[in-house]
Amino acid sequence: MSFTKVTTAGAGTMGSQVAWQMAFHGKHVTVYDAIPEGLEKGRALHREYADHFIEQRGASQEQIDETFARLAYTADLAEAVDDADLISESVPEDRSIKEAFWRGASEHAPAHTVFTTNTSTLLPSGLAGFVDRPQQFLALHFAIGVWDSNIGEVMGHSGTDTDVFQDLLTFAEEIGLVPIPIRKEQSGYIVNSLLVPWVNAALELLVRGVSDFQSIDRTWMITLQAGMGPCGMMDRMGLGVVYHVAKLIGENSPDTEALDYAAYLDEHFIQKGLLGVASGEGFYSYPNPAFEQPGFL
Numbered sequence: 001m002s003f004t005k006v007t008t009a010g011a012g013t014m015g016s017q018v019a020w021q022m023a024f025h026g027k028h029v030t031v032y033d034a035i036p037e038g039l040e041k042g043r044a045l046h047r048e049y050a051d052h053f054i055e056q057r058g059a060s061q062e063q064i065d066e067t068f069a070r071l072a073y074t075a076d077l078a079e080a081v082d083d084a085d086l087i088s089e090s091v092p093e094d095r096s097i098k099e100a101f102w103r104g105a106s107e108h109a110p111a112h113t114v115f116t117t118n119t120s121t122l123l124p125s126g127l128a129g130f131v132d133r134p135q136q137f138l139a140l141h142f143a144i145g146v147w148d149s150n151i152g153e154v155m156g157h158s159g160t161d162t163d164v165f166q167d168l169l170t171f172a173e174e175i176g177l178v179p180i181p182i183r184k185e186q187s188g189y190i191v192n193s194l195l196v197p198w199v200n201a202a203l204e205l206l207v208r209g210v211s212d213f214q215s216i217d218r219t220w221m222i223t224l225q226a227g228m229g230p231c232g233m234m235d236r237m238g239l240g241v242v243y244h245v246a247k248l249i250g251e252n253s254p255d256t257e258a259l260d261y262a263a264y265l266d267e268h269f270i271q272k273g274l275l276g277v278a279s280g281e282g283f284y285s286y287p288n289p290a291f292e293q294p295g296f297l
Contacts, residue, residue, distance in 0.1 A: 001085070001112070001114070001163075001164070002085070002167075002171075003027070003085040003086040003114065003167070003171050004027060004028060004085055005027075005028050005030075005083055005084055005085045005086075006022050006027050006028070006029050006030070006084060006085065006086045006087070006088060007029070007030045007031075007032055007080050007081050007084040007086070007087045008022070008029055008030070008031050008032065008087075008088045008089075008090065009032045009033070009080070009087060009088070009089045009090060009091055009101055009105075010032075010033060010038075010089065010090035010091040010092070011031050011032075011033035011038050011039050011041060011042025011043075011045075011073075012033075012038065012041070012042070012090070012238070012278070013045070013144065013238050013277070013278040014090045014118065014142065014144060014238070014241070015031070015033070015042065015090035015091075015118075016031070016041075016042040016045040016046060016049075017045075017049070017142070017144070017145070017146040017147075018088055018090055018118065018142055018146060019031045019042070019046070019071065020045075020046055020049045020067070020071075020146075021142075021146045021147055021150075021175055021176060021177075022088075022175050023067045023068075023070040023071045024053070024059075024063070024067045024147075024176075025174060025175040025176050026070070026174075027174075027175065028070045028072075029070060029071050029072070030072045030073070030074060030079075030080050030081075030084070031071060031072065031073045031074075032074055032075070032076075032077060032081075033075060034075060034077070034101075035075070036075050039073050039074075039075055042073065043073060046068070046071065050064045050067070050068070057147070077101075077104050077105065077108060078107075078108040081105050081108050081109040081113065082108060082109075082110070083110065084109055084110070084113050085112065085113060085114065086113065086114045086115075086116060086171070087105055087109065087113060087114070087115050087116065088116050088118060088140060089101060089102070089105075089115070089116065089117045089118060089119075090118040090142075092240075092244060093119060093120055093121060093122070093241065093244040093245060093248060094244065095122065095126075095127075098117070098119070098122070098127060098130065099127075099130045102115065102127065102130035102131050103130055103131075105131070106130075106131045106132040106133070107132075111133070113133075113136070114136045114137075114138075114164055114167070114168070115131055115133065115136055115137045115138075116138055116139060116140040116168065117137075117138075117139050118139070118140065118141055118142055119139065120141070120188070120192055120241065120245055121187055121188060121192070121245050121248050121249065122187070122248075123157065123185050123187055124137060124138050124139050124155060124156060124157040124160070124185065125157035125158065125159075125185060128157055128159065134157075134159045134160075135159055135160060135161045135164070136160075136161060136164055137157070137160065138154065138155060138156040138157065138160045138164065138165060138168060139153070139154065139155040139156070139182075139189075140152060140153070140154055140168055140171075140172065141153040141154075141155065141189050141191070142177075143191055144236055144237050144238070144241075145236060146177075147176065150176055150177045150178060151177060151178050151180050151191065152169075152172030152173075152175075152177030152178065152179050152180060153180045153182055153189040153190060153191065154168045154169050154172060154179060154180065154181055154182060155182035155185060155189060156185075157185060165181075169181060195233075196245065196249075198230055198233075199230055199233065199234060199237075199242060200246075200257075200258065200261060201230070202220075202229075202230035202231060202234075203246070203261040203264065203265075204257065204261070206231075206264065207260050207261060207264045213231040213283045214231075214290070214291075214296075216229060216230060216231060217229025217230065217231050217232055217291055218296070218297055221291065221297060222297055228291065229291065231283040231284075232283065232284060232289065232291050234276065234282065234283065235276035235277050235282035235283050235284055235286070235289070236276065236277050237276070238275055238276050238277070238278055239265055239269045239270065239274065239275050239276045239282050240270060240275050240276075242265060243262050243265040243266060243269075243270055246258045246259070246261040246262040246265065247259065247262040250262055269282060
């Protein structure tokens with residue numbers, strides 16, 4: 001099966017990047033967000049991506065115009081999914097929010113629609129009970145900075161149709177991703193199984209007062225010859241996302257220290273509206289964060 005008409009759910013940093021990537025690569029995309037203000041934020045982000053693609057990635061104005069022509073926006077779920085071949089869900093990392101979305105999508109989407117989640121930590125098998133077609137439900141996971149960190153991790157559950165799994169790998173390639181098949185359910189896929197321990201190690205150093213965030217990042221960047229440290233990466237991921245992931249880990253595993261990390265993020269960032277790159281400030285201020293400036297190292 002080919003996927004031409006796609007609905008993306010969630011217009012925040014992650015969802016807006018997913019929608020842009022798909023539309024830029026020729027898919028007709030309806031962007032859905034339950035909150036009208038969130039939808040307007042998604043529109044604004046798309047205008048920023050357009051400028052970036054022209055200035056930094058060599059896109060032509062014609063390509064940008066065609067991309068915008070393939071994008072539509074709505075806060076009406078029934079309208080958003082009524083002719084979708086595929087739904088890509090990037091709503092907040094909260095099981096109850098995901099359940100409400102998928103039950104609504106099941107009610108309104110055509111029978112042929114394939115359902116995909118972009119969850120960072122939850123397993124497809126834990127969400128498949130929320131839909132009316134579990135054989136057509138699986139994960140298509142994107143990395144933040146979709147066009148640069150262009151992997152598409154595809155992970156099903158025991159009831160996922162194998163043809164749907166293969167079709168989704170093909171789709172990932174069509175939208176400019178490197179398809180990464182995940183053959184066995186793994187919380188965190190490959191990328192987050194590697195990334196989360198790294199981020200948690202940095203948060204532990206901060207929460208315990210071992211060092212400051214600039215020193216943590218400098219150490220990582222110098223010793224691994226990397227362009228970004230873990231605190232800069234958290235800004236890029238979105239501190240709200242990092243907070244929700246830490247909270248979920250702490251509530252659903254013996255790792256209660258993750259709740260301390262979530263509390264730290266909530267106190268120092270979330271309550272102050274400091275969400276990282278998306279809000280213009282997190283550990284660093286954006287654009288032009290300190291770790292990119294001469295002399296930081």
